[in-house]
Amino acid sequence: MSIGVALHPGQTGNAVDDVVAEAKRAEAAGLDSVWLGQRFDYDAIGLAGLVGREAPGLTVGTSAVPIFGRHPILVASQAQTAQAATHGRFELGLALGAKSFVEPVFGVPYDRPVTRLAEFLTVLRSLTETGTADFHGETLTAAPPMPAAVPGAEPAVPLLVAAMGPRALRVTGELGDGTLPFLAGPRALGEHIVPAITAAAASAGRPAPRVIALLPGVVTGDVEAAREAAAQQFAFYDRIPSYQRVVALEGASKAAELLVAGDEETVAAGVRRYFDAGATDVVLTQTGLTGPADQATTWRVLGDLAGASASAATG
Secondary structure (H helix, E strand, O other): OEEEEEEOOOOOOOHHHHHHHHHHHHHHOOOOEEEEOOOOOOOHHHHHHHHHHHOOOOEEEEOOEEOOOOOHHHHHHHHHHHHHHOOOOEEEEEEOOOHHHOHHHHOOOOOOHHHHHHHHHHHHHHHHHHOOOOEEOOOOEEOOOOOOOOOOOOOOOOEEEOOOOHHHHHHHHHHOOEEOOEOOOHHHHHHHHHHHHHHHHHHOOOOOOEEEEEEEEEEOOOHHHHHHHHHHHHOOHHHOHHHHHHHHHOOOOOHHHHOEEEOHHHHHHHHHHHHHOOOOEEEEEOOOOOOHHHHHHHHHHHHHHHHHHHHHHHO
16 A cells, blocks of 8 residues: 655746655655646656656656647657656556647547547557557557667556546556546445456456545645635536546535545545555645645655555565
């Protein structure tokens, strides 16, 4: 069991310096990993490589980089560079993204997303494991005329997908290494996501997949303020069909209802429920909802949980 947190660059100062400083605090708190979402400003893969270089005790990953508007050869180059920079501690998280953030932004059609995901993963697997590819598919072509391997990018970069729907989970289980569901509660994980991706991986002869559950959570004495802040931040997700579906699978009507907030034991118990539902890793997001003091407490609690898990594993 691994426990991590999502990092969020600030809007002022130097974004890279700020995230590196945050990562070092997470490392000092005893956390196992830090994760960076892809936005329209910084490059998540490049930033992850820098963070991992500066915080050698952490696994660093992206959660997640949308595949539309990108080509797998370029993504493989970025990912392998980050893997070499971190000496094997980088994990590539990908996403289908949302149509409203693809067509009007990149000017490309959000067409056949699951087919594109399958082809993207096929090319990435070839590039990261063999250093080359010769793929001519329905949605993309990848045939680099010279070697595409980055020396030092070992082991092969883990390929993760923020997959939650049945078709995306099947493709991810068959071709990827695991899933990164966000706002999928314990019921959605245990009854839908974990069984689907595990069965797909088994049928394809793949190893048991990782299930890295991302959930919003904070240790705080002001739960009401945390819920109000979460309602504002998560209103965006309530308009996206894929998130509407996974939130409904949990029996909730709004994404903010997935927030785990309260005292230390409340949050620790919430994290344990995700592991009990089949998560192999848990990553808390939005830990700064109620300010830096509560965030520091949250990270300490999570670090203690991670340390206890490591001690139990080594017996």
